[in-house]
Amino acid sequence: MGEVDSAFIQAIEHRPKLAVTEADGIPLIDLSPLNSSDSNAIARLATEIGDACKNWGFFQVINHGVPLDCREKIESASRTFFTQSLEEKSNVRRGELSPMGYYDGEHTKNVRDWKEVFDFVVQIPTLIPASHEPDDKELKMLHNQWPVCKRFNEFFKDKTSFLRLNYYPCCPVPHLALGVGRHKDAGALTVLAQDDVGGLEVKRKTDGEWIRVKPTPNAYIVNVGDIIQVWSNDKYESVEHRVMVNSEKERFSIPFFFNPAHYTMVEPLKELLDDHQNRAKYEAFNWGKFVAARNLSNFKKLDLMDHVLFAEGFRCTMPMLGGSHAITYRFQSCCTGIAEAVETYSAAIKDVSVGLQEVPPLKSIQDKANAFSENLRSDQTTATGKVQDGLQYLSYVVVSTSMPAA
Numbered sequence: 001m002g003e004v005d006s007a008f009i010q011a012i013e014h015r016p017k018l019a020v021t022e023a024d025g026i027p028l029i030d031l032s033p034l035n036s037s038d039s040n041a042i043a044r045l046a047t048e049i050g051d052a053c054k055n056w057g058f059f060q061v062i063n064h065g066v067p068l069d070c071r072e073k074i075e076s077a078s079r080t081f082f083t084q085s086l087e088e089k090s091n092v093r094r095g096e097l098s099p100m101g102y103y104d105g106e107h108t109k110n111v112r113d114w115k116e117v118f119d120f121v122v123q124i125p126t127l128i129p130a131s132h133e134p135d136d137k138e139l140k141m142l143h144n145q146w147p148v149c150k151r152f153n154e155f156f157k158d159k160t161s162f163l164r165l166n167y168y169p170c171c172p173v174p175h176l177a178l179g180v181g182r183h184k185d186a187g188a189l190t191v192l193a194q195d196d197v198g199g200l201e202v203k204r205k206t207d208g209e210w211i212r213v214k215p216t217p218n219a220y221i222v223n224v225g226d227i228i229q230v231w232s233n234d235k236y237e238s239v240e241h242r243v244m245v246n247s248e249k250e251r252f253s254i255p256f257f258f259n260p261a262h263y264t265m266v267e268p269l270k271e272l273l274d275d276h277q278n279r280a281k282y283e284a285f286n287w288g289k290f291v292a293a294r295n296l297s298n299f300k301k302l303d304l305m306d307h308v309l310f311a312e313g314f315r316c317t318m319p320m321l322g323g324s325h326a327i328t329y330r331f332q333s334c335c336t337g338i339a340e341a342v343e344t345y346s347a348a349i350k351d352v353s354v355g356l357q358e359v360p361p362l363k364s365i366q367d368k369a370n371a372f373s374e375n376l377r378s379d380q381t382t383a384t385g386k387v388q389d390g391l392q393y394l395s396y397v398v399v400s401t402s403m404p405a406a
């Protein structure tokens with residue numbers, strides 16, 4: 001029997017002959033009279049169909065009015081679906097709870113059919129009895145399971161992508177300044193065109209060295225942003241990069257930031273997760289709110305989070321906090337004044353009170369901040385610097401106390 005599972009083998013009396021008899025007796029019926037108002041033609045058609053049903057119980061129809069492109073689309077979708085790997089198809093495998101979807105183990109009269117199927121209901125939900133028991137009146141709802149062939153399309157329907165034209169003038173102190181300080185791109189992907197001057201440097205993952213990206217005529221540089229890091233649950237990391245400037249040559253570059261719709265909730269893709277090795281490393285966050293928070297700080301010196309992975313604030317390092325986003329958000333918005341900072345401190349400390357030993361008591365922070373506020377209100381820069389230090393300290397304490405003891 002070679003490789004074929006014996007479950008597929010029909011009993012001798014049911015095995016098909018390989019020679020095929022074309023059933024040209026099966027009626028071919030033209031439905032075009034349905035489009036006319038000729039009642040005689042319609043009556044003749046009805047008779048024709050009646051005869052076919054009586055004599056054959058089968059017939060074919062033409063001129064039926066179903067658009068050809070509909071048919072072509074579903075045929076092509078079907079082909080695409082079934083040519084996927086078994087693993088892919090199994091993502092929508094039907095089961096007891098969800099009987100719609102993919103299946104490859106159908107049996108007819110107890111012999112396994114040599115086929116795969118994909119079932120979907122037309123009415124959503126479709127109601128059917130929950131069991132075969134005659135007295136069981138319970139109904140259950142059938143929903144469809146659709147393959148996610150175009151997994152990312154939904155995120156980019158109303159994308160917030162944008163282009164930027166960068167101009168880096170000649171700089172007299174290229175050893176002291178940077179065209180863009182070290183950072184990671186917050187979006188999904190960046191596609192960058194750079195001229196032939198060069199200056200972009202990428203932090204090599206293996207040893208942290210800054211490596212120059214050599215300009216290649218007509219090439220585009222593509223880098224993974226924070227969103228892909230989160231979607232991939234850290235499989236693809238957003239990499240730090242920076243731009244060196246040049247005392248002799250000005251430089252131009254054109255990044256395209258490929259970003260999802262503002263309402264996208266960014267979180268690790270469910271199909272990559274399980275309850276064991278692959279738990280979600282990030283909490284969901286709203287992309288639009290995230291951008292708004294960043295824009296609020298307007299990339300000024302205050303914007304500490306721009307120097308680190310933006311999404312890092314959503315990493316699940318603090319289970320007792322339900323993630324650190326509470327702090328991050330406040331972190332983002334606090335830097336406008338001391339009062340907000342105190343509020344941030346208070347709120348954050350309240351959040352982390354469980355399991356925290358080293359955070360200074362709220363009262364003392366508040367006292368310090370008040371004194372600080374009085375003395376330094378005239379010097380906003382210094383004040384906010386201190387606030388940042390304080391918040392950094394707080395984050396440090398929060399992170400360190402939430403790490404499991406070594």
Ligand SMILES: O=C(O)CCC(=O)C(=O)O
Nearest residue numbers: 166180194200243253255
């Ligand atoms: O100018 C470059 O080469 C890169 C610019 C960049 O990293 C950015 O704008 O995010």
Ligand SMILES: [Fe+2]
Nearest residue numbers: 183184185241
């Ligand atoms: Fe960048």
